Each structure stands twice: as structure tokens, then as C-alpha cells.
Amino acid sequence: MEPxxxxxxxxxxxxxxxxxxxxxxxxxxxxLAPVRMTLADFLRHELGLKGTHLGCEHGVCGACTVIMNGDxxxxxxxxxxxxDGAAVETIxxxxxxxxxxxxxxxxxxxxxxxxxxxxxxxxxxxTAALREGPVETDDAAREVLSxxxxxxxxxxxxxxxxxxxxxELYRDRP
Amino acid sequence: MSAGNAAGAPRxxxxxxxxxxxxxxxxxxRGKFLDDLxxxxxxxxxxxxxxxxxxxxxxSVNTSAALDVPGVLGVFTGEDILPMMKPLxxxxxxxxxxxxxxxxxxxxxxxxxxxxxxxxxxxxxxxxEDAADLIEVDYEPLPAISSTxxxxxxxxxxxxxxxxxxxxxxxxxxxxxPDQAFAAAPHVLSETFTVVxxxxxxxxxxxxxxxxxxxxGQLVVWDATQAPHYARNALAVLYDMPEDDIRLIAxxxxxxxxxxxxxxxxEEAVIPWVAMQLRKPVKWIEDRRENFIxxxxxxxxxxxxxxxxxxxxxLIALKDVFEHDQGAYVAGLQVPMITLSTVPxxxxxxxxxxxxxxxxxxxxxxxxxxxxxxxxxxxxxxRMMDRVAEYLGLDPAEVRRRNLIQPDEFPYKVGLxxxxxxxxxxxxxxxxxxxxxxxxxxxxxxxxARQAELRGKGRLLGIGIACYVEGCGLGxxxxxxxxxxxxxxxxxxxxxxxxxxGYETVYAQIAADAMGLDMSYIKVTTxxxxxxxxxxxxxxxxxxxxxxxxxxxxxxxxRDRIFATAAVMLKTEGKNFVFRGDRVTLAEDEATGATxxxxxxxxxxGKHGITLLRxxxxxxxxxxxxxxxxxxxxxxxxxxxxxxxxxxxRTEILKYVIGHDCGTVINPLLVDxxxxxxxxxxxxxxxxxxxxxxxxxxxxxxxxxxxxxxSAAEVPPVELFHVxxxxxxxxxxxxxxGEGGTIPAPAAIANAIEDALRPFGARINEMPVTPPKIVxxxxxxxxxxxxxxxxxx
Numbered sequence: 001m002e003p004x005x006x007x008x009x010x011x012x013x014x015x016x017x018x019x020x021x022x023x024x025x026x027x028x029x030x031x032l033a034p035v036r037m038t039l040a041d042f043l044r045h046e047l048g049l050k051g052t053h054l055g056c057e058h059g060v061c062g063a064c065t066v067i068m069n070g071d072x073x074x075x076x077x078x079x080x081x082x083x084d085g086a087a088v089e090t091i092x093x094x095x096x097x098x099x100x101x102x103x104x105x106x107x108x109x110x111x112x113x114x115x116x117x118x119x120x121x122x123x124x125x126x127t128a129a130l131r132e133g134p135v136e137t138d139d140a141a142r143e144v145l146s147x148x149x150x151x152x153x154x155x156x157x158x159x160x161x162x163x164x165x166x167x168e169l170y171r172d173r174p
Numbered sequence: 175m176s177a178g179n180a181a182g183a184p185r186x187x188x189x190x191x192x193x194x195x196x197x198x199x200x201x202x203x204r205g206k207f208l209d210d211l212x213x214x215x216x217x218x219x220x221x222x223x224x225x226x227x228x229x230x231x232x233x234s235v236n237t238s239a240a241l242d243v244p245g246v247l248g249v250f251t252g253e254d255i256l257p258m259m260k261p262l263x264x265x266x267x268x269x270x271x272x273x274x275x276x277x278x279x280x281x282x283x284x285x286x287x288x289x290x291x292x293x294x295x296x297x298x299x300x301x302x303e304d305a306a307d308l309i310e311v312d313y314e315p316l317p318a319i320s321s322t323x324x325x326x327x328x329x330x331x332x333x334x335x336x337x338x339x340x341x342x343x344x345x346x347x348x349x350x351x352p353d354q355a356f357a358a359a360p361h362v363l364s365e366t367f368t369v370v371x372x373x374x375x376x377x378x379x380x381x382x383x384x385x386x387x388x389x390x391g392q393l394v395v396w397d398a399t400q401a402p403h404y405a406r407n408a409l410a411v412l413y414d415m416p417e418d419d420i421r422l423i424a425x426x427x428x429x430x431x432x433x434x435x436x437x438x439x440x441e442e443a444v445i446p447w448v449a450m451q452l453r454k455p456v457k458w459i460e461d462r463r464e465n466f467i468x469x470x471x472x473x474x475x476x477x478x479x480x481x482x483x484x485x486x487x488x489l490i491a492l493k494d495v496f497e498h499d500q501g502a503y504v505a506g507l508q509v510p511m512i513t514l515s516t517v518p519x520x521x522x523x524x525x526x527x528x529x530x531x532x533x534x535x536x537x538x539x540x541x542x543x544x545x546x547x548x549x550x551x552x553x554x555x556x557r558m559m560d561r562v563a564e565y566l567g568l569d570p571a572e573v574r575r576r577n578l579i580q581p582d583e584f585p586y587k588v589g590l591x592x593x594x595x596x597x598x599x600x601x602x603x604x605x606x607x608x609x610x611x612x613x614x615x616x617x618x619x620x621x622x623a624r625q626a627e628l629r630g631k632g633r634l635l636g637i638g639i640a641c642y643v644e645g646c647g648l649g650x651x652x653x654x655x656x657x658x659x660x661x662x663x664x665x666x667x668x669x670x671x672x673x674x675x676g677y678e679t680v681y682a683q684i685a686a687d688a689m690g691l692d693m694s695y696i697k698v699t700t701x702x703x704x705x706x707x708x709x710x711x712x713x714x715x716x717x718x719x720x721x722x723x724x725x726x727x728x729x730x731x732x733r734d735r736i737f738a739t740a741a742v743m744l745k746t747e748g749k750n751f752v753f754r755g756d757r758v759t760l761a762e763d764e765a766t767g768a769t770x771x772x773x774x775x776x777x778x779x780g781k782h783g784i785t786l787l788r789x790x791x792x793x794x795x796x797x798x799x800x801x802x803x804x805x806x807x808x809x810x811x812x813x814x815x816x817x818x819x820x821x822x823x824r825t826e827i828l829k830y831v832i833g834h835d836c837g838t839v840i841n842p843l844l845v846d847x848x849x850x851x852x853x854x855x856x857x858x859x860x861x862x863x864x865x866x867x868x869x870x871x872x873x874x875x876x877x878x879x880x881x882x883x884x885s886a887a888e889v890p891p892v893e894l895f896h897v898x899x900x901x902x903x904x905x906x907x908x909x910x911x912g913e914g915g916t917i918p919a920p921a922a923i924a925n926a927i928e929d930a931l932r933p934f935g936a937r938i939n940e941m942p943v944t945p946p947k948i949v950x951x952x953x954x955x956x957x958x959x960x961x962x963x964x965x966x967x
Contacts (some may be wrong), residue, residue: 024898034300037300044209044210044377049203050203050205050207050209050210051202051203051204051205051210052203053207053377053378053429054209054461055377055378055379055462055463056462056877057335057462058877058879059463059676059880060877060878060879061377061462061878063377090203091201091202091203092202092203092204094201094202094203094938095201095202098202100198100201100202104201104202107197107201108193108194108197108198108201109193111193111194111843111844111846111847113197113201113673113674114674114675114676114847114851115376115377115427115428115429115430115673116197116200116201116205116427116429116674117205117207117376117377117378117427117429117430118377118429119200119201120203138891140386141886142658142886142887142888145885145887146885146886146887147419147885147887147905149377149429149878149883149885150377150854151374151376151377151432151848151851151854151855151883152377152430152674152847152851153850153851153854154847154850154851154852154853154854154889154892154915155854155885155886155889156850156889156891156892157850158886159886169860
């Protein structure tokens with residue numbers, strides 16, 4: 001996609017803007033980003049990926065977690081320009097062809113979400129953790145979840161969802 | 175005409191674990207939160223300039239530098255919005271309330287750090303914040319009040335210049351003859367407890383957007399609120415506009431509420447107003463720093479509580495005099511008024527005196543936060559129950575058992591008034607069974623033995639219990655509409671707005687059973703004043719018990735109307751119908767029927783200019799507003815085992831059991847979710863969440879680096895069971911489920927910690943019980959078992 005260099009009315013910011021090109025959920029994307037714009041705002045407002053949410057904008061709540069070059073990162077603490085050339089994954093990429101993936105299904109089954117505002121961040125944190133290896137105890141699941149904050153669920157459903165997804169993903173692996 | 179149990183008719187779904195309809199969009203990043211809505215391309219963003227002082231006069235405001243910033247469309251101070259500058263009324267008031275106006279934005283003085291002073295509208299939030307920094311305000315700081323103790327101190331400065339004093343309201347409630355009872359009682363214990371409660375900390379902060387349609391004259395407001403009709407009504411008064419010209423929509427997804435979003439704020443008044451002035455859509459998304467300093471929270475109550483009892487531990491009298499921090503303005507008295515009547519809880523107490531001093535301070539106004547004044551009341555009562563047991567050398571569970579209201583004593587009149595204006599009358603419950611079941615699941619006797627054994631080895635285990643009664647399902651009413659749409663679907667329209675409770679699922683369940691129709695043909699829509707004219711909002715665990723019966727009745731009537739239409743169409747009057755799939759069929763003959771589409775075609779769509787079939791009533795739409803006679807009362811018991819590390823002050827929860835009674839459980843999956851989520855808030859309340867203000871009323875906890883919310887690592891496993899005592903006050907038997915996980919947690923955990931520390935005779939009188947308080951309690955009282963209080967007056 002060609003970045004639209006004339007896009008945006010933020011005239012005060014245009015002088016310090018850069019073109020940011022990256023891969024998002026496997027698709028090449030690009031847009032103009034003021035240098036001070038966070039990655040979260042860039043994903044949400046410039047690329048229209050509103051599933052990444054902002055809960056605190058100081059790196060604690062984890063609602064804005066995305067996966068960048070394989071690592072779970074806080075997109076509120078990164079600048080958009082730092083993602084130039086990177087491969088970024090967001091919640092929008094989790095359901096291939098609209099079909100819920102195993103972790104999303106486990107969340108649904110176990111009522112692991114209520115208001116759903118923090119859910120995207122949790123899904124991305126867990127996705128990154130499960131790629132590193134299985135999560136085999138409740139305590140290990142708590143550890144995986146402890147970098148994000150949910151105010152609705154009390155986490156019980158999420159702990160089950162992490163364990164069940166881990167068991168499913170690693171069922172046939174040594 | 176009844177649904178019956180004919181072959182092929184759907185099975186009831188109330189009481190079953192139906193997974194949520196809302197989940198798919200939320201799990202795929204397609205939720206409809208306010209800041210995710212696709213607003214018009216010319217939508218501007220707003221940023222507020224807020225007071226840096228707890229209390230100050232505003233001498234001058236200069237906005238010219240801000241207006242010069244490229245991209246800024248407007249800057250508005252209090253002076254600039256004078257046409258709508260009216261006081262925002264208190265949500266719950268009292269005849270004796272000292273009136274201090276709460277204005278949408280400050281005019282000539284500020285009364286808390288965080289109070290809005292000006293708003294900047296610009297093409298982006300980044301630019302709006304840049305410009306807000308350039309507004310020059312000349313303040314003359316004044317002495318600020320940063321606690322109720324400071325507010326009530328003799329000669330204290332005033333939180334508001336010109337006020338009578340710092341007492342917003344002083345209210346006393348009495349039952350029996352407490353003075354005489356205390357004078358004659360064999361034993362009296364007294365203590366002072368302080369309970370700090372945090373903020374709501376919904377993960378989505380507050381948010382408002384507005385667009386004025388110059389063609390129709392309609393103002394559309396999107397508001398991440400718990401109470402859309404309440405907000406719409408407030409705007410209509412402020413702007414002097416007919417309510418139909420304001421359409422206020424709570425987006426389908428609101429990222430948590432927990433009480434603070436049920437209040438009405440100045441920002442909600444300012445944003446639509448400036449959108450009208452600028453003729454541009456304007457959006458304000460609160461950031462977390464603003465949320466810490468300007469969203470309402472609950473903060474601190476100090477209770478001076480006294481109980482009188484006999485040699486067997488039977489309660490004779492209760493007296494609780496407490497201070498409530500109302501903040502800089504009275505946004506509502508609901509929290510302290512609830513506290514006033516929640517203290518007696520599950521116990522038979524013939525003589526009661528509760529007394530409130532609600533104080534003005536120079537901190538952000540306080541509001542309900544999940545639990546809403548009940549955790550403090552329960553702490554006052556339940557902490558004293560443990561003291562009574564200790565004093566008499568009795569088991570704390572036994573002391574409670576002896577005092578419980580029995581199942582055959584309902585309706586039970588406590589002798590006080592509840593905050594809904596009706597006499598405090600418990601409708602139903604089974605308190606002995608809640609306590610018995612909770613202690614059995616905890617393994618109470620075995621833990622007591624283990625505690626004694628480990629004490630010998632120097633390990634500090636403690637067991638805590640707390641019981642509560644929760645007034646819920648409050649009036650005045652809640653409404654619902656049901657309609658057969660042109661496409662043959664049943665559309666249920668709720669006035670109430672959800673913040674994660676799963677209304678689209680729960681109310682489809684209730685509608686399905688009311689109609690005997692499969693859920694898949696029912697859709698639920700929520701929180702839009704343009705779709706249903708009257709409503710109150712989601713707060714006080716009230717919606718299932720109010721909107722639930724409204725949906726039930728509206729859908730029963732719609733079912734009857736659909737059946738009557740089908741009877742005319744099929745010429746089968748007087749026969750019984752049932753739904754089979756999307757067909758209305760004779761109960762006895764499934765071949766005779768009509769589809770919902772055919773029915774709507776006849777009664778709703780009609781044929782232009784052709785006479786309606788004789789006997790058919792046009793317009794298959796019903797509405798119902800359910801007004802409960804009075805509040806319902808949910809109840810529960812929590813029991814917990816903790817181990818305390820005396821060196822670090824760390825508390826580990828070894829076991830936690832919740833017995834919960836919210837009457838009829840509509841969807842066990844979602845009710846468990848409510849209780850477990852409330853429990854996590856209770857853990858935060860008991861052990862972690864505490865905001866600090868310094869002596870000049872400067873907030874010291876303004877990020878999650880200073881203020882701890884529980885993560886998955888802090889919330890222990892919990893065993894939950896339900897006792898179902900249906901409420902006789904509504905046809906579903908429902909009560910509230912949103913707060914029972916939270917209410918008794920601080921009391922139960924503090925009781926357990928004090929029990930663990932009993933070898934030291936240490937007193938835990940301040941909640942949350944953070945590690946420094948535990949270490950302080952031990953070191954302050956080590957070797958001083960005489961701190962036990964005997965009869966004091």
C-alpha cells in the first residue's frame with residue numbers, strides 16, 4: 001500500500017513526520033507517522049487496527065501488547081518510527097479467515113473475558129508465551145498472565161484457557 | 175394460549191451456562207468501544223487543562239498562546255460556557271445537605287487537583303495537549319483539606335470559602351433504644367477502623383464524543399457511561415433542550431464501569447457543548463493520568479464502632495459513628511447512605527445507632543465503586559464479631575451462628591431505612607446455610623487444628639470469616655421493549671447499558687424463555703436513548719432484578735400478540751400455539767403454522783392501502799417498565815485461610831471460599847464470572863489498592879507504578895458455591911450478583927490476618943492491610959497482649 005503523504009490534518013506535526021513501512025499480520029503496510037506518535041496510536045489511527053487498546057499509556061496494564069519481531073511488546077511505549085521494517089502481529093491477525101483460533105476459542109469457552117477491553121493484550125501476551133513452550137501449571141499460567149491487568153474477570157477463566165490451549169498446542173509434541 | 179411443552183418446542187435456557195454472544199467481536203479485535211468507532215473524518219479531539227492545586231482562587235486565565243497553535247480549533251474556559259454553567263445535581267441527596275454547587279468547569283476557584291479548568295479542541299489529541307500546556311492560569315493557592323480528620327478538626331480551614339463548615343451532611347439512624355441498651359449491657363467493646371477503597375480502574379477510561387446535526391437539530395452523544403438516560407436527562411437540563419433532541423448512546427462495548435462511570439461529570443457536559451459551538455464532531459478520550467486525578471473514586475471511611483453483648487455473645491446493641499470523605503463536591507450521597515444501613519448485616523440486633531458525618535475535602539469527589547459503601551460497613555461489623563469472640567473466648571464462627579437471622583424470619587425488618595427510601599426489609603435468604611456451606615468447604619475445623627499445630631512451630635496461620643447482606647435491585651424502574659422486526663426477528667431493546675456483563679446473552683435467555691422461542695431468533699440491543707425513552711442505568715447490582723422482569727413481561731406480551739395474530743391468519747382462534755424453530759404452530763399440530771416472517775408481514779409490514787385482516791392488531795411491539803416495590807437483598811459468606819510472614823509482612827492466601835446467594839441464577843457461567851471478578855477487586859481492596867494524598871491534597875498515586883492493581887499472580891484460586899433464595903419481589907426471583915465477590919473480602923482477610931497475629935496481640939485496624947501495616951502492628955504491640963480492649967464506657 002502506498003503511503004498517502006498528504007494524509008492527516010496534523011499540520012504542526014507534518015514537519016517531523018516519517019514514512020513507516022512494516023508488515024502487519026503478514027501484510028505490508030505503510031503510512032506517514034509524526035516522529036512522536038506511539039506505535040499504538042499508529043496502529044489504531046493510521047492503520048485502522050482498533051483492536052489494540054490503550055489502558056494506561058505507561059506500560060503497566062498491557063492492554064496495548066502486540067508482538068513485534070516475535071516479542072510481546074507494549075505498543076504504548078514504542079514510537080511508530082521504531083517499528084519501521086518490523087513484523088508486527090496484532091489481535092486482528094489471530095482469527096485466520098474469521099475462524100477463532102484455539103486460544104480465542106478457549107477464552108470463549110471459559111468466559112475469560114467480560115468487557116473485553118484488555119482482551120487483545122492478553123491474547124498477544126499469551127500467544128507469545130505459548131510459542132516459547134508449554135504452560136503446564138496454574139502458577140505458570142498466572143506468571144504468563146501477570147504482565148497484563150484485567151479488572152473484570154478475576155483471571156480464573158484465563159488461567160484455564162491458557163492451560164487448555166497449551167495442552168492442545170503441545171499435545172503431539174515431545 | 176401458552177407455550178406448553180409440545181414436541182419440537184425449545185427447552186428453557188434460564189439457569190443454563192450459555193456462552194456469550196459478545197465474545198466473537200471482542201476476541202477478534204472488532205469490539206465497538208467508543209474510541210474504536212469510526213467517527214466522521216473531521217472529528218476533533220479534546221484535552222482538558224486541570225487544576226494543579228487542591229484549593230485555589232483563579233485570578234486570571236490567558237488562552238491566547240494556546241489559540242495560536244496550528245491545528246487548534248477552540249479553547250474554552252468556564253467563562254466561555256456560561257450559558258450552560260449550571261450546578262450538576264447530586265445523584266442521591268438529603269434534605270440537610272449543605273449545598274455547594276458542582277459546576278461543569280471551574281469558574282473562579284478550584285477545589286481539587288484535577289478539576290477541569292479549560293478545554294482545548296484540536297485536530298489531534300497530541301496538538302490539543304501541546305496547546306493546553308500553553309494556557310496560563312494565575313492561581314492563588316488556599317489551604318486544602320486532605321482527610322476527614324482534617325475537615326472535622328477544630329478551627330479547620332474550609333474546603334469551600336464561604337461554606338458553613340466542612341460537613342456536607344450529618345445523618346443518624348436508630349432502631350430500638352441503643353442508649354439504654356449500652357448502659358445496661360454486660361459487655362461493651364469499641365474500636366476504630368479505617369477502610370480505604372480505591373477507584374473503579376475500568377481498563378477503558380472515560381470517553382465522550384458528540385456530533386451536532388445542524389439539519390435535524392439533533393445532538394448525538396456517544397458516552398462510555400453506565401447510565402445513558404441519566405446522562406441524557408442531565409444534558410437536556412443543562413442545555414435547555416428537549417430530551418428527544420439529544421440522542422445519547424453508550425457504545426455496545428464499554429470497557430468496564432464499576433461505579434465511577436455511573437456518575438455524571440463536567441467533561442460529559444462540556445464536550446457535546448463545544449461540539450455544538452464549533453459545529454464539528456469532538457471526541458475526548460480520558461487518559462490514565464486524568465483518570466487517577468479526576469475520575470471519581472471511593473477513598474476513605476473511618477468507623478468508630480461499639481457493640482454490646484451478653485455472656486453468650488448474643489448482640490444487644492450496635493453503634494457505628496463514621497466519617498465519609500465526600501470529596502470536593504457531593505456528586506451523590508449513595509455510598510455513605512448505603513453504609514449507614516449495611517452495618518447490621520446478617521445479625522439480629524435489637525438496638526442500633528448508625529451515624530454519618532459526610533465531609534467536604536479538597537480531593538476529587540467520591541462515588542460508588544463496586545461494593546459502594548458496603549465493604550466498609552461489613553468491615554466495621556465483622557471485625558467486631560471477631561473481637562467479641564476473642565473477648566469471650568468463643569469460636570468466631572460460633573458467635574456468628576448464634577446471632578444469625580434464621581430462614582423462617584423473612585421478611586426481616588432491621589429497623590433502619592435503606593438508601594432507596596424504603597424500610598430496610600430483607601426479602602429472603604438462608605444465612606445459616608451460607609455460613610455452614612462456606613465453613614464446610616473451607617475445612618474450617620481441620621484448618622483450626624492445623625493453625626494450632628503450626629503456631630507451635632512459629633508459623634502464623636489465620637482464619638477469617640465475613641458475612642454480609644447487600645441491598646440491590648434498586649428502583650425506581652428499568653425498561654425494555656420487544657418487537658418483531660420486518661425480517662422476522664425478535665428485537666429486545668434494553669434501556670440499560672452493559673460494561674461487560676453480557677446483556678446481549680442474558681436478556682436473550684430471559685426473552686427466549688418468556689416467549690418459548692429459540693434464542694437464535696432473538697437479538698438484544700442496549701443503552702441508546704434514541705431507541706427507548708426511559709431508563710435509569712447499570713449500578714447497584716440492579717439490572718437483572720429490574721430489567722430482567724421488564725424483558726420477561728414485554729416478551730410474554732409479544733408472544734401472546736404473535737400467537738393472536740397467527741390465530742387470525744390461520745383461522746384457529748382458541749387453540750394453543752407453540753414456537754417450533756421460526757414457525758408459530760399449533761401445539762397439537764405442527765403442520766399448521768406460519769413463520770415469524772409471515773406474521774410480521776401481516777401485522778407490521780402490511781400492504782400499502784389494503785385493509786388489515788380483521789381481528790389482527792397492528793404493530794407487534796410491546797414495552798414494559800418494571801418498578802420493584804423495594805430493594806432486594808442478596809447475601810453471602812466468605813472464609814479465608816492466610817499465612818503471614820512476620821518479617822516481611824507478606825500475606826499469602828492458602829484457601830478462599832465464597833458462599834453466594836443472588837436468588838435465581840439466570841446464567842451460572844456469567845454469574846460465576848461476576849463473583850470471581852468482584853473477588854479480584856476485593857483482593858485489591860483488602861491487600862493492595864490505596865491512594866494517597868499529601869497534606870496539601872496533592873494526589874501521590876497517579877500511575878500504576880504507584881497504585882497496585884491485582885494481577886493474576888495476586889488473585890488466588892477461590893471455591894464458589896451458590897445458595898438460591900429467590901426474591902419474592904420480582905417474577906424472576908433475581909437479585910444482584912455484581913458486588914458480592916467484593917463486599918466482605920477486606921473484612922474476611924483482615925480478620926484472618928489479625929487471627930494469624932494473635933500470638934502478638936497485634937491489632938489490624940486499617941484496610942487495605944499492606945505489608946508495612948502488618949509489620950507495624952507486630953512491632954508496635956509485640957509483648958503487649960494488654961492491648962485487648964475491655965469495656966470502655
